[in-house]
Each structure stands twice: as C-alpha cells, then as structure tokens.
Amino acid sequence: IxxxxxxxxxxxxxxxxxxxxxxxxxxxxxxxxxxPNPVAISNEDFKASVSVTRPNVNPIKILHVTDVHYDPRYVAGEESSEQRQKCTKTFGCCRNPTDKNSQKNFWGSYHFCDTPKSLLDNSLKQMAQRHSDAKLVYLTGDIVRHHITELNYDSLKKDSIYVFKQAMKAFKDKPILFALGNHDTDVFGMFSPNKGDKSAQGKVYAFYKKWTEKLWKNGKLTKKPKKIQWPKNGEGYYTVQLKERLRVVVLNSNVPYFYNWWLLSEGHFYQQQLQWLERVLNQAEKDNQKVHILSHIAPNHHSLLPGWSELYEAIVKRYRNIIVAQFNGHSHYDEFSLVYDSDKPVSVAWNGGSLTPHANKNPNYHVVTVEANNFTVSALESYSMDLEEANKNRSIDPQWKLAFNMTQEYSLSDLSLQSLDGLVQSMTKNEALVEKFWRHKVKNGARASKGLTPECKASVICSIVTTKFEDPRRCEWVKNAITWSYD
Structure with missing residues (x-):
C-alpha cells in the first residue's frame, strides 16, 4: 500500500x-x-432467439462448490466465549481452544472457523460418490483460509495445491472450472495489473493459470475438449467452449473489489476485463452459443465498485438472450439474484453458499441440472450437513442431506426468469415465505433461529432484485409491494 x-x-x-x-x-x-470509462457495447439489438436445440439429449449435471476456505492449522476443541471474542479480531477462529478435547468440534466450528482437513477430505469424497453422474465442477473461489495475516505466497501455494489435488482426486474424471476469489491472493484482496511473471502479482497469476489448466484437463466433456482461451494481457479471467453451443466465461472479480488498493494506482484497469467480456459475448452471439458466467463475487454485492456493477449490468442486459446463467460465491449465503430491465427479469445469478462453516452457517454445495438443448438451469438442489450433529461423533462420517430442491420447496413450475420473479412477488405478499427463504439462505445454521425484523425481511427481498447493491429504486419497489405488516 x-x-x-x-x-x-x-x-x-x-x-x-x-x-x-x-x-x-x-x-x-x-x-x-x-x-469508470464507458465500455463499447454493440448497439445491435440482441437476437430475439438464439437456437441451440438438440432433441433427445440428456440434461447435464454440474456440481457447484464455492468458498472452501481450507484451514490446515485448525485445532479441534472448544473455545470459551471470552476466547472467541478476542479471536474475531484475527479474522478467524483462535486455534487455541480452552477445552482441548479433540473429540469436540472435530469436523469444524461455527465460530468464525474455516474448513479443517477432516471436513474438506470427507466432503469431497462424499460429493464425488453421491453425484457420480455429474459431468463437471464449477469451483468459484476462496480456496484458502480467512486468516489473512498468516498468508504469504508460499503458504498460498501450498494450501491451494492441497485443495486442488484433493478435488482432482475426488472428481477424477470431471473437468473443474476455477474462478479466483478475493482470498486467493498472497495479500488479501489485492490484484494488480499483470506486469510479467517476475512481479509479485505476476507470480500469483502464473501459479493460478497453471492450476486452472490442470483442473480443466482433469476430465473430458467431449472427445476433443477445447483449450482455455486467455486474453493476451488479462489478469485471471478466461473463456472456454464446453460443448458445441455452450461457452463458459470466468471473470476475476478481484479486479473491481473495493479493497483492491491497486485501483488507486490504475483506476480504469478493470475496464479492460469488461471490454474483453463484451467482445467474447458478441462473438458467442454470432456463433449461436449460450453462455454461463462464473465469478467469485456476485454482481450485486456491496464489495464491488458501483462503476463496475453499472457497466456489467449494461453488458448483461445487452446479451440477455445468450447469458443463460451466472454462478457466484463470496457471501457464504445460499441465495440467488435477478437482473432487471425496467420490470422485466433478464438474468439470474446463483450463489453456491460455502463449504466453510464460517460464520455460523452449515456447509453446503449445489447440484445444478442444465438442459442440454438450451443450457438453462432446469433444477437446483442444495445439499448441506448439520455441523452440530456431525460433531457429536467424530468416528461417523457427516451426513450430507438434501436441504431443498428449488422448484419443489417453493412450488415453482420451473426455474425460468418468470418463475423466479413470481417467487419474489409472492414473498412481498407472504411473510412466512420470506422466513423460509432466510432459513435456507443461512443454511439452517445458528443464525436461522434468530428472528428477523420487518426491515430485515424487506432487505432479504431487496438483495434478490438489485444488480447494484441496495439500488434505492428496486428496494423502494419492494417496500411498496409488501402487503404484510411492516411496522
């Protein structure tokens, strides 16, 4: 700095x-x-229909895993409330439990602790066994622990390599697409313009580029898988063609991250990524491809620069008919958000939650079913484990259970944008529905038992319908639409 x-x-x-x-x-x-400087966006009208229909083709299952936050230094035991109070200042749990009984909290702890080796290894093994029919894995960032003062380039490499190798071992025949998280740097949140492999940032970038290639080659979706396309001067973002008519774009959300101090040095360097995104989408449209966008931080999160969010929203609106789904992490919440053009929903971003229990949440992951004819999400299942229950007996594997099936849980006919918008409309009229959504959002962890004020319930809905964090226009609409008691 x-x-x-x-x-x-x-x-x-x-x-x-x-x-x-x-x-x-x-x-x-x-x-x-x-x-921000403006991004040049094609002024051609978006195509009314981009057909990729392939009859009689089976749907594709995708595992979405995010926010692993592996902590190799986790110590089982139990901390006193006084100890926990002191250690929250270290961005993680104490690792110096008052009660050092290794039988307690063996699988992890709710109290600002990250994923121990026991939980990581067992979870990946169970995911792979339970969902052997999945074809690929989306891994959307934050591999290492929250203890930012402990990390340097060497520890970052060591811990990341362990997670990557365990994932490749568990998902031995599945390609893995990886997006950088804000903790996946040797200095928290920092991501500078790439100045070559000899620079400090250049080393981090080169490391992740190497492992991104290895993860992608972990399995095959097609007989002749395509190579990853890296921009010439890009920093941690790329695109790859998964199938003939499906392209995945992986963004580096560290670039527009509020705590990326390098933005003070070169305030416009995030525009380069957005301009690249526009060109990739424009070509995908010409090639009649559908697109999935992966990024660690969701586009409506408060930690992204408003300028970035505004420009990104404009791009999404323009290419609404080829961007069929977005996948994020970062918040540790099991949630989704919608992008609107006036009152019409035009895109959806699915947040996978987190494998880490940090803080006061149960670990979870998603299984996403994608239709092979148009690559839209037709089903989404969230699996979670009750950490408190698992810790009662360290000798028994944690029980991962289906937390909810999105369509069944909310009585939706499908997961189209119209159905999801209808769910939002129903929330403004049904207070109990908001409370149910909140319990799933925090993954039935410790926070689920706490009551929500009317303002908090309105905020839960607001977070779904805003592209830019707490956009007053959309939040005002939510407050005006609510029919349950707001006093």
Whole structure:
C-alpha cells in the first residue's frame, strides 16, 4: 500500500475514502481520474432467439462448490466465549481452544472457523460418490483460509495445491472450472495489473493459470475438449467452449473489489476485463452459443465498485438472450439474484453458499441440472450437513442431506426468469415465505433461529432484485409491494 501511494502523487483523500472504505460509509466521490470509462457495447439489438436445440439429449449435471476456505492449522476443541471474542479480531477462529478435547468440534466450528482437513477430505469424497453422474465442477473461489495475516505466497501455494489435488482426486474424471476469489491472493484482496511473471502479482497469476489448466484437463466433456482461451494481457479471467453451443466465461472479480488498493494506482484497469467480456459475448452471439458466467463475487454485492456493477449490468442486459446463467460465491449465503430491465427479469445469478462453516452457517454445495438443448438451469438442489450433529461423533462420517430442491420447496413450475420473479412477488405478499427463504439462505445454521425484523425481511427481498447493491429504486419497489405488516 505504501508503494502504491508513494508512486502515485495524484491519489487524493477522496479517492482513498471512496475506494477501499466506501462500503463502511465513507464518501463516494472519487476524483475524475478514478471514475469508470464507458465500455463499447454493440448497439445491435440482441437476437430475439438464439437456437441451440438438440432433441433427445440428456440434461447435464454440474456440481457447484464455492468458498472452501481450507484451514490446515485448525485445532479441534472448544473455545470459551471470552476466547472467541478476542479471536474475531484475527479474522478467524483462535486455534487455541480452552477445552482441548479433540473429540469436540472435530469436523469444524461455527465460530468464525474455516474448513479443517477432516471436513474438506470427507466432503469431497462424499460429493464425488453421491453425484457420480455429474459431468463437471464449477469451483468459484476462496480456496484458502480467512486468516489473512498468516498468508504469504508460499503458504498460498501450498494450501491451494492441497485443495486442488484433493478435488482432482475426488472428481477424477470431471473437468473443474476455477474462478479466483478475493482470498486467493498472497495479500488479501489485492490484484494488480499483470506486469510479467517476475512481479509479485505476476507470480500469483502464473501459479493460478497453471492450476486452472490442470483442473480443466482433469476430465473430458467431449472427445476433443477445447483449450482455455486467455486474453493476451488479462489478469485471471478466461473463456472456454464446453460443448458445441455452450461457452463458459470466468471473470476475476478481484479486479473491481473495493479493497483492491491497486485501483488507486490504475483506476480504469478493470475496464479492460469488461471490454474483453463484451467482445467474447458478441462473438458467442454470432456463433449461436449460450453462455454461463462464473465469478467469485456476485454482481450485486456491496464489495464491488458501483462503476463496475453499472457497466456489467449494461453488458448483461445487452446479451440477455445468450447469458443463460451466472454462478457466484463470496457471501457464504445460499441465495440467488435477478437482473432487471425496467420490470422485466433478464438474468439470474446463483450463489453456491460455502463449504466453510464460517460464520455460523452449515456447509453446503449445489447440484445444478442444465438442459442440454438450451443450457438453462432446469433444477437446483442444495445439499448441506448439520455441523452440530456431525460433531457429536467424530468416528461417523457427516451426513450430507438434501436441504431443498428449488422448484419443489417453493412450488415453482420451473426455474425460468418468470418463475423466479413470481417467487419474489409472492414473498412481498407472504411473510412466512420470506422466513423460509432466510432459513435456507443461512443454511439452517445458528443464525436461522434468530428472528428477523420487518426491515430485515424487506432487505432479504431487496438483495434478490438489485444488480447494484441496495439500488434505492428496486428496494423502494419492494417496500411498496409488501402487503404484510411492516411496522
């Protein structure tokens, strides 16, 4: 950070306040130097229909795993409340339990602790055995632990390689597509413009590029799988053609991350990724392809720059008919969000939750069924384990159970944008439905038992319908549409 400030005399106090500290209520008025440049978006009307119909083809099952947060230094036992209070300042659990009985919390702990080796290894094994019919895996970032003060380049490599190897071993015949998370850097949240493999950031980028290639080659979807296409000067994002008519775009959401201090140095460098995205989507449209977009941080999360979210939303609206699904992580919530054009939903982003129980949530993952004729999501199942129950006996494998099937749980005819919008409409009229959604959102962890105020319930709905964090227009619509008591 010192080097960034030292080399860039033009950085103003307003820039610092608006970028790294914007999410905690600081001013949002960066200098003109920091404001986003427009992205050139094709002004052709989006195609009314991009047909990829292939009759009599079986659906494709995809495992969506996110936010592993592997902690090799986890220590079983139980911490006192006083101990936990002190250790929250370290961004993770204490690892110095008051009660050092290794029988307690063997599989993990709710109290700001990440995924121990026992939970990681067993979970991957059970996923692979239970869902042997899955064809590929989406792994959307945050491989390493939350203890940011412990990480450096060497520990980042060591821990990431362990997770990657375990995943490749478990899913031995399945390709794995990986998206970088904000913790997947040697300095938390930092991701600079790539200055070559000899730079500090260049080493991290080269490391993940190498392993992304290995993960992709872990299995085959087709007889002749396509190669990953990396942009010439890109930083951690890429695209690959999965099947003849399906393309996956993997974004690096670290670039527009609020706590990426490198944005103070080069405020516009995230525009490069968005312009690349537009070109990829434009070509996909010409090639009659459908697209899945993977990114660690969901586009409506408060930790992304508003400028990025606004430009990204414009791109999604333009290519609404080829972007059939988005997949994210980061929040540790089991949730989804919709992108609207006026009052019409045009895209959906599915958040896979987290394998880590940090904080006060049960581990989970998704099984997504994609129709082979148009690659839309036709079914989504969330599987979770009760960590408290699992910890009662370390000698028995944790019981992963189906937490919910999206269509069955909410009585939806399908998972079309219209059906999901209908679910949102129903929430504004049915308070109990919001409470059910909240329990699943926090994965029936410790927070599920706590009551929600009317304002919090409205916020739950608001988080679904906003592309930019707490967009006042969409949130105002939610408040006006609510028919249950708001007082």
């Amino acid at each position: 010192h080097e960034i400030l030292k080399k860039n005399k033009a950085i103003s106090p307003d820039d610092i306040c608006a970028m790294p500290f914007g999410p905690i209520g600081c001013i949002e008025n960066p200098s003109k130097r920091m404001r």
